[in-house]
Amino acid sequence: MALTLPEGDLQTRLERYLEGLGNRHGLEESEIVDGVVRIVAKKVDVPAVLATARETLGIPHLSFITVVDRQGYFELTYELIDFRGATVRVKTSIEGDEPVIGMVTGIYPTANWHEREAYDMFGVAFAGHPDLRRTYMWQDHFDHHPLLKSFEISTKRTFEGLR
């Protein structure tokens, strides 16, 4: 069964994606910048937005999920690729120190490991994730999340009590 990839002119496709997502969800910001559809959504809307992107608009590939620790809130970026030049970038922010957001593994199965890595490095919990455990760090006796700004690098701290 062959996969059908999106066809057509790039600009029309980008506008179609923008419209498709904007029509179905209340987005905080949405614009096309430099050939990329930039969308900012509320954190509760993100799984629904991505579901629309996959099922309705047919965007097949989730490239990566980036988490940025802004020291007060976490900013997540989901980058969706439609294999033919168009990119949809969904941003959201999660307030507070114990970030929780809905998982997108059910929609884009590749997000499984990206979300595990986000959990491991930042402590972002993904509600409903089938297998949320650490990717890189020790599984037990290690309660820190290394990429947080509050976790100082090793030249500034000792390793006592770390594990």
Add this chain to the structure above:
Amino acid sequence: MLGEERRAEHEGALTEPPSSRLVSPDIRDEFGLETIDMSMGPQHPAMHGLLRLILALDGETVVRCDPVMGYLHRCHEKIAENRMYPAVIPLTDRLDYFANMHNEHGYCLAVEDLLDVEIPPRAEYIRVLMCELMRLASHIPSIGFLMLELGAFTPILYAFRERERIQSIFEAVTGARMMFHYIRIGGVKADLPPDIPQKIWEYIESLEAHFQRDFVDLIQGNEIFISRTRNVGKMTQEQAVEMGVTGPALRCTGVDFDIRLDYPYSIYPELQFEVVTDTAGDVEASYRVRIAECLQSISLIKQCLEKMPEGEVMGDTGRRIRPDEGEGFGRVESPRGEYAVHVVSDGSDTPYRVHYRDPSFCNMQLLQEIVPGHYLPDIMPIMGLVDPVSGGWDK
């Protein structure tokens, strides 16, 4: 495609789908069958690095395969937050250490996205030339590793002979055999030495002359190779796309996604080449795709050498690289797949956040899905299909 006719006449090994070899859970309970829980690695000579695979085996059939990573984790993303922008480039070298040029290129594209600097055309041509040489230096040992894991010891030595020759070209150009630190923000570090284009040309001609004999004839028609790799690790296009696979592993299922053509960067729009796909989606198809990509790379290198303009090799980035606040994205077709870098800047000398999307990390999810149902000796050819590098999946 290479040898299409021959493919039709040979059935290959596994004709029924792998999942049919798994005993169903109720039969397992009724007879009290147990599985052996075995861990393959991390100390293992044949893994592509430090990987631990927790396997549950039913005799020789794998019931569950669970990769455990982190043995080479150096937290590059954290280190990058404490170094100035140009100083992050040697770190990116060490990510996927079989495709160093592509890592550097991706990071530099991301920072140049932030800075809006113009890169001179000669620098672009040199970057593409180095990246395509790196692609050759990565694909040929990948084929060697595939054969080593199947038990043939000779192709890997021929492959590393080629890689050594390419590395000596790199040493003449960049000064290092492996960790180049050559592609800089705004261009490349230094111009090519005057005799290098001639040397690269001679090397490419000689490689073309014996490539068919060394890497195709020796391997492609071998009965044992065909029966070990045909229909092993077979995936459909949907499976591959769902699992986020990119690169030769995706193209071997038939999806023709190549970042050099679909999300063009550098001077790839000016060069002529084709995207290579195969429809079978198994290990043999990935081998063919890599062989054909090597030939495409050879043609790209020749085009670069012919078309290379004169000029400077470094754009004007100012004394200090201090981008404004914002985000930069760079995406490159590394030999393993889609390599993307996301750089977040806060206006200071060091990046606020650097995130690497490494293809080895994403392609490894294949193992969890595809391996169950195959025999234990099939795990290694499937890793040859995915072709991960431990610096990549572990960052």
Add this chain to the structure above:
Amino acid sequence: MQTFLNLLEVEPIRLLISFGAVLFLVLNLAAVLTMAERKVSGYIHLRYGPNRVGPRGLLQPAADVFKLFSKENVSPGRSDLWVFLGAPIAMFIPAALVWVVVPFAPDAVVADLNVAILFFVAITSIGALGVVMAGYGSRSAFSLLGALRGAAQMISYEVPLILSLLGVVMLTGSLSLVDVVQAQGDTIWTWYFLPQLPMFITFYIAGLAEVKRVPFDLPEGESEIVGGFMVEYSGMTWALIQAAEFASMAVISAVTVTLFVGGWQPPLPFLDLGPFNWVWFGIKTALIMFTFQWIRWSVPRLRMDQLMDLGWKVLVPVTLIWLFVTAGAMLVF
């Protein structure tokens, strides 16, 4: 000197001395073969093999043996020590014992049994026991897998091994290896490999499988189970397993030469060297061993189910069919 030669006529002393000589030969052969393997593999890989120790690397086996003697024999903590340590011995003894019936030159055989072929087949079968002992005694998942694969492979490939001998037995009319060599005539086109070509090829392939060499080295499986049944061995125990492997490779080559390629006979009668015909035997055995090594470095290995398919579905029918053809041809001619 004369008394020594007279002593050699006396039966038990002759047997002991000649067996001692053959054992000495086998042990040295194992050491030399490690060197030959590495040089051959080196030249196939377009590199030199070991060439530092001694002139052109010829003293490498001595260095290897010295190193292995000085290594500690590590055994896993939970292993069954008697079985673990008995396994290398159980592997080496059959490999060394078969040399007793191999004819090196006219009248140069340690024991001229009139059931030599039966003896060869029986003793080779014991090799499978050693493999299972090694894997079981190590108490490790990898070793167990390697042992089970080894047992299955060795037992399955005995069937084509034996069946392919039967054609030779029919043509010779006797089970004695000395008779087989005599009956092969003294020119290269009367040797048995021509009329029995499918049997020769089957015996060769089954021999490769018995010795567990590539493409049949799945029990050792270097890429996935890293040494399989012998992964837990080190030092002299490991060296003994390796010696057993090389000795059995040499003995399979020797028996192939004896059965199919004319034994100690020269290719053409005028090249006959009389009692020095062991030179011809040596050359032919070395040639067959070289082909074993050539194949090892050229092809990948077969997976277990493909290996079994090859043995049962291809080799056994070929031998059975050719047995009938041989019988028919013997009736007609």
